[in-house]
Amino acid sequence: MRLLLxxxxxxxxxxxxxxxxxxIEGLLMLSSTxxxxxVLLIVLFLFKEGxxxxxxxxxxxxxxxxxxxQNKVSHLTSIDIKKIFDQETTNWKAxxxxxxxxLLFTFNDLSNYFSEEELGPEFEFLPHKMDSLIEANPxxxxxxxxxxxxxxxxxxxxxxxxxxxxxxxxxxxWFPTANPAVQLGVLPLILGTLYxxxxxxxxxxxxxxxTAIYIxxxxxxxxxxxxxxxxxxxxxxxxxxxxxxxxxxxxxxIQKIFDLPVGESGLAGAIVLAIMxxxxxxxxxxxxxxxxxxxxxxxxxxxxxxQWQTIYKVVxxxxxxxxxxxxxxxxxxxxxxxxxxLMVTGNAAVMPHSLLEPLRTIPAxxxxxxxxxxxxxxxxxxLFGLGCILFIxxxxxxxxxxxxxxxxxxx
Amino acid sequence: xxxxFKKILSQSIAFWTFRILSLAVMGILFSILxxxxxxxxxxxxxxxxxxxxxxxMTKGGIYPAIIGTLCLIAGSMLFAFPIGVMSGIxxxxxxxxxxxxxxxxxxxxxxxxxxxxxxxLFGMALFVNKLGFGDSILAGSLTLGLLALPVVIxxxxxxxxxxxxxxxxxxYALGATKLQTIKRVTLPMALPNIITGLILSIxxxxxxxxxxxxxxxxxxxxxxxxxxxxxxxxxxxHLYVISTSGTNIAESRGMAYGTAVILILIVLILNIIxxxxxxxxxxxxxxx
Numbered sequence: 001m002r003l004l005l006x007x008x009x010x011x012x013x014x015x016x017x018x019x020x021x022x023x024i025e026g027l028l029m030l031s032s033t034x035x036x037x038x039v040l041l042i043v044l045f046l047f048k049e050g051x052x053x054x055x056x057x058x059x060x061x062x063x064x065x066x067x068x069x070q071n072k073v074s075h076l077t078s079i080d081i082k083k084i085f086d087q088e089t090t091n092w093k094a095x096x097x098x099x100x101x102x103l104l105f106t107f108n109d110l111s112n113y114f115s116e117e118e119l120g121p122e123f124e125f126l127p128h129k130m131d132s133l134i135e136a137n138p139x140x141x142x143x144x145x146x147x148x149x150x151x152x153x154x155x156x157x158x159x160x161x162x163x164x165x166x167x168x169x170x171x172x173x174w175f176p177t178a179n180p181a182v183q184l185g186v187l188p189l190i191l192g193t194l195y196x197x198x199x200x201x202x203x204x205x206x207x208x209x210x211t212a213i214y215i216x217x218x219x220x221x222x223x224x225x226x227x228x229x230x231x232x233x234x235x236x237x238x239x240x241x242x243x244x245x246x247x248x249x250x251x252x253x254i255q256k257i258f259d260l261p262v263g264e265s266g267l268a269g270a271i272v273l274a275i276m277x278x279x280x281x282x283x284x285x286x287x288x289x290x291x292x293x294x295x296x297x298x299x300x301x302x303x304x305x306x307q308w309q310t311i312y313k314v315v316x317x318x319x320x321x322x323x324x325x326x327x328x329x330x331x332x333x334x335x336x337x338x339x340x341x342l343m344v345t346g347n348a349a350v351m352p353h354s355l356l357e358p359l360r361t362i363p364a365x366x367x368x369x370x371x372x373x374x375x376x377x378x379x380x381x382x383l384f385g386l387g388c389i390l391f392i393x394x395x396x397x398x399x400x401x402x403x404x405x406x407x408x409x410x411x
Numbered sequence: 412x413x414x415x416f417k418k419i420l421s422q423s424i425a426f427w428t429f430r431i432l433s434l435a436v437m438g439i440l441f442s443i444l445x446x447x448x449x450x451x452x453x454x455x456x457x458x459x460x461x462x463x464x465x466x467x468m469t470k471g472g473i474y475p476a477i478i479g480t481l482c483l484i485a486g487s488m489l490f491a492f493p494i495g496v497m498s499g500i501x502x503x504x505x506x507x508x509x510x511x512x513x514x515x516x517x518x519x520x521x522x523x524x525x526x527x528x529x530x531x532l533f534g535m536a537l538f539v540n541k542l543g544f545g546d547s548i549l550a551g552s553l554t555l556g557l558l559a560l561p562v563v564i565x566x567x568x569x570x571x572x573x574x575x576x577x578x579x580x581x582x583y584a585l586g587a588t589k590l591q592t593i594k595r596v597t598l599p600m601a602l603p604n605i606i607t608g609l610i611l612s613i614x615x616x617x618x619x620x621x622x623x624x625x626x627x628x629x630x631x632x633x634x635x636x637x638x639x640x641x642x643x644x645x646x647x648x649h650l651y652v653i654s655t656s657g658t659n660i661a662e663s664r665g666m667a668y669g670t671a672v673i674l675i676l677i678v679l680i681l682n683i684i685x686x687x688x689x690x691x692x693x694x695x696x697x698x699x
Binding site for chain 1: 426536679
């Protein structure tokens with residue numbers, strides 16, 4: 001009754017206003033938490049999917065590896081399996097067994113051993129026949145689906161390690177769809193990413209530094225007024241356009257100059273990334289240079305130093321932390337860049353040996369392969385694992401830059 | 412005398428090096444723009460921007476990709492703009508220099524540094540798979556919106572920071588509440604700067620490829636979307652696919668140049684608009 005009365009009685013205007021004010025303030029607070037929530041959600045989703053790759057067996061589908069009980073070997077790693085089935089390893093000695101040659105057996109070889117009648121019309125005798133065959137051949141290694149494994153099998157099922165963080169991070173082979181065992185070593189991708197990014201910064205830093213000094217200290221204000229918007233424009237051009245330019249101009253150029261079979265290479269990626277990192281480096285460095293107190297510069301000039309001496313004895317040392325922040329930020333941008341790199345580096349997932357060979361970066365791998373990886377499969381999870389690595393690298397770089405700029409403020 | 416000469420010589424060598432290198436940077440930019448514009452401007456015509464692609468994307472226009480990109484811009488900004496501006500206001504006007512403010516600012520900085528492909532992964536895991544939107548404008552817009560969010564927040568904060576405190580204090584002195592002050596004084600003053608940020612983030616969103624790869628973009632879809640759950644073509648993705656994959660790379664070159672020209676023109680025009688607003692703004696404050 002009372003409640004109704006309250007509702008019926010018109011509320012004073014000030015109360016309504018207060019409620020609306022509180023509502024709006026609540027809304028404002030809610031939207032500011034969304035950003036935080038997004039970062040946490042990204043971490044949650046990325047790492048949930050990414051870490052689950054370590055619960056997976058490298059064997060494809062429901063497959064099992066079956067060996068004879070007379071074979072001393074009972075444990076294989078995924079790289080062993082790949083080498084065996086690629087026939088790089090042909091003797092059991094290489095994987096810790098007896099000196100006996102390895103005999104491969106897959107479903108394709110079925111007709112070499114059994115006739116159709118022997119297997120029965122519905123393949124009902126297949127599990128038992130295979131079991132006896134494997135048990136009789138100590139050198140044989142067989143891979144087939146779990147459902148064809150005889151219920152009272154005499155042969156033994158080899159144990160295979162799940163993907164471990166160590167093999168994931170330090171493995172040198174990336175064959176995420178290999179059969180029968182996938183190879184998920186991301187070292188070539190990590191090295192490829194760092195390689196291209198660092199070379200890109202080595203190209204971009206001197207040029208960017210020179211341009212920033214020119215704009216901040218040397219150039220006439222009118223020239224500065226032209227440079228600034230142009231550099232902003234350079235920053236605004238989509239990466240896919242840079243990639244396109246790299247593909248049609250830089251790649252053929254590199255192919256011609258170095259006389260290569262293909263122009264898509266680490267060098268092409270580094271050049272495109274260097275061009276893309278320039279605006280970041282120039283803007284951040286210029287800001288740092290302009291933060292030098294006027295009094296310091298004037299003191300130097302008053303002592304008879306030339307403008308150039310002032311720049312390299314006063315301005316550059318004073319803004320050194322800002323310049324290093326620019327370099328790190330540039331590397332961070334380069335590491336995360338996807339499309340341009342994807343278009344010009346040739347995407348060969350091999351350990352990088354030279355800048356003139358195709359190589360592959362982490363973002364390019366994700367972009368190129370996620371479309372083909374079935375959802376929640378091992379490949380999909382491995383790509384999320386790559387996303388985690390990328391996220392961690394860029395997070396560390398961000399925090400690093402943050403601490404550098406804090407140090408500058410504190411001084 | 413000798414040392415003076417040396418000093419002057421080293422200065423002029425250094426400055427000329429800087430001058431030449433910075434001219435080289437300009438040269439790079441203008442050669443990229445010039446090359447693509449010269450090769451592509453002949454392709455761009457009224458038909459090119461209003462017709463469907465034909466013959467395995469070797470002929471016809473890029474109309475559906477333009478419409479798709481416009482849909483994505485609209486969708487992402489509908490999401491990012493209100494939320495970004497509101498959280499910028501909250502962070503700057505309501506939180507004191509507290510742990511909460513520092514935490515949110517750190518998170519915003521981190522979100523700004525996350526590579527775009529990670530947004531793509533996240534968008535795919537959350538919007539496409541978990542929430543079941545599928546490859547759709549909705550999923551793509553939300554992913555792009557998250558990417559634009561830190562940009563909008565930061566520009567809003569910067570815009571509010573640029574307003575002198577005396578304006579706020581004058582408003583309080585007249586008895587206005589905090590919310591009234593924001594509504595009547597600070598927000599209108601900050602608006603041109605916020606709009607500039609909005610325009611620049613539209614430029615960013617329109618060119619991003621990696622976040623839409625797995626959340627919305629279609630390779631070839633010669634029809635217009637009818638709902639937010641439809642897939643669309645988009646300009647940057649279109650440029651990527653016709654220049655790298657497919658069977659008619661050589662024949663689609665013309666279309667690729669044309670698409671690149673359109674993308675550059677979008678960024679160019681948005682930049683010019685942003686600069687005009689900025690210039691107009693500084694003039695307005697000067698006359699006051």
